Amino acid sequence: MKRIVTATVNNRAGVLNRITGLFTKRQFNIESITVGHSEVPGISRMTFVVQVDDDNKIEQLIKQLNKQIDVLKVNDITSQSYVARELVLIKVLANAQTRSEINGILDPFRASVIDVSKESLVVQVTGESEKVEALIDLLSPYGIKELARTGLTAFTRGTKQKAVTDIKHYTLIK
């Protein structure tokens, strides 16, 4: 099953390496990882999508992540109410005849064209993975030349979660 796990981590050299190394060592199957700064300087947020066989595996994954000194907080948000988005860029073949047809497909997806050339279009779409998959399915008959996905980034809805700003900021150099 697919699980979405978020982690707040110290933004220090090698942290991503530590975490992906842990996934490799413990044989967890990673579908995607996204990393970027959080609202607190020096603290990054990671979102992992992992495939696991059972609940024990995900429990073990979270426990192992928690053991990392630079990991501040880990949360399996799969069964919570969350917002999740990924960004996809699709370069699709398009000529004068098919261009408007493609535009018609893009509209309901709230996707936009960000580059046009004689033979192709570059389409940008954000959303949950299912929506992205659906658009890719619809565009593939036209011929997809290139495709780049960011992987999922996510957090929980509302403010029930303790914000990372509550975690004391940590630096070595005073």
Next chain:
Amino acid sequence: MNAKLTAEKNEPVKKIMNGADMLIQALREENVELIFGYPGGAVLPIYDKLYDSGMRHILTRHEQGSIHAAEGYARVSGKPGVVIATSGPGATNIVTGLTDAMMDSLPLIVITGQVASGVIGSDAFQEADVMGITMPITKHSYQVQDVRELPQMMKEAFHIATTGRPGPVLIDIPKDIAGAEGMFDYSQELQLPGYQPTVKPNHMQIRKVLDAIAEAKKPVILAGAGVLHAHGHEELRTFAATQNLPLAHTLLGLGAFPADHELFLGMCGMHGTYAANMAIYEADLLINIGARFDDRVTGNLKHFAPNAKVAHIDIDPAEIGKNVPTQIPVVGDAKEALQILNQTTNAVGDFTEWHERLNGWKTEYPLAYLEDGDELKPQKLIELIHQTTNGEAIVTTDVGQHQMWAAQYYKLNSPNRWVTSGGLGTMGFGFPAAIGAQLAEPQSTVVAVTGDGGFQMTLQELSVLQELNLPVKVVILNNKSLGMVRQWQQLFYEERYSHSKIPVQPDFVKLAEAYSIRGWKTETEEETRKALEEALAHPGPALIDVRVAQEENVYPMVATGKGIHEMVGIKP
């Protein structure tokens, strides 16, 4: 020398100094008495400062010797072992020891030199990506990028290595950082929001353990090295005795509970006793204290404690439920948990029938071997060592047959006398570990029980024995083979002894003599007993090369894939 150290310790040091001085000062602040290491280009600034620091440094003859010695020191003293190695090959030579310390939860502070910051990443001379290499085999690691970080990193490193589940912490110091200057201030508080080990266990969970004991008919304790790391051996004895619970040890837990105690079942697992394994197989309650359910303990998980409710006390929450489903998880320090267990009064269960069954197994299937033929049996050798040392020696071993026989036949009654490579199973560990153990306890008798295979992996450290005149007694259980490999080939590979026999060997006695160490070569029981007595009476280092029966096997045994109740060789 010591006066100077103490004087400097009392005054809080807060001044501008360079990285190498900071390192030495931090070691002082942490009361480090001993460093094991090997110099090289990238750590020259550190060694230069070490020269007149007054700190004791042991120069081993290989970095692997340094780190195994530090592990032995840590295991026996309970203090972190400190290692310094240079960049590149120096650092890669300690990889085995780091992994070993990680697997067996030993606190180590490992300082590696690194090429200068400016050339990191350029494949400079003696450069290796030590952080990348060691990340999976350390509890945590640091690369110093600014000299001002160094004191705080050292403080954190000692804290992380020695608290929670102990483990090795590595600090990689680029050469230029050792020379750069900054403010040394060790008084800052630690801020490690991502590292908050749970030491105090939850009382409700502890209550559940006691309730489970009240309901149980066939309870058994499985105690591991976590008890020793927590210094909880006395509490363990009280707990088992007051609750009248039988107890089995893991390999690494040996010594935490007295071997001559009537409640002791012996070691469990692949080469455990019949009583210990059957107790776990039949138990309706298994209380694991500080053991990680290694596969050498559990055998086939399908048949491991199939009828038992499992309670697991461990300071590392990731160990609970990792291998064996657990009904009563207790996260916390073993000593703290046992103290609470011992404070709480409850009616002691009547386990008479259970004890009778266990005692029946103990009497009917004790550890035994046949004393046939002219050759000295290796089990007998361990018994001789036990007799001549009154069972009080610190025993160190590598991995393999000699390790299992030592675990089975050297009956330990007190803690921290057993230094063995459990998790990683490292050949070449026992001898350098004995050096560290002897330095930790100069007054104790330290016996390194090694095989002829493992000893040849790190025997260059004989030079350290010679130099320091350390009274370590090396006993080579010499069966002219890689015994455990040979045993497995005999049992599972149709006696095809592929490269497991070592017919040509050095003359170990002459080798010892080359290092000015007294040596004996023995074959019979009488010769061996005499040599052991002489070696123990001898004030300096000694080596005894004991020729034992080559084709002897370690029994009882649980074959791979079998349940621990499916033992073979329970009768000789």
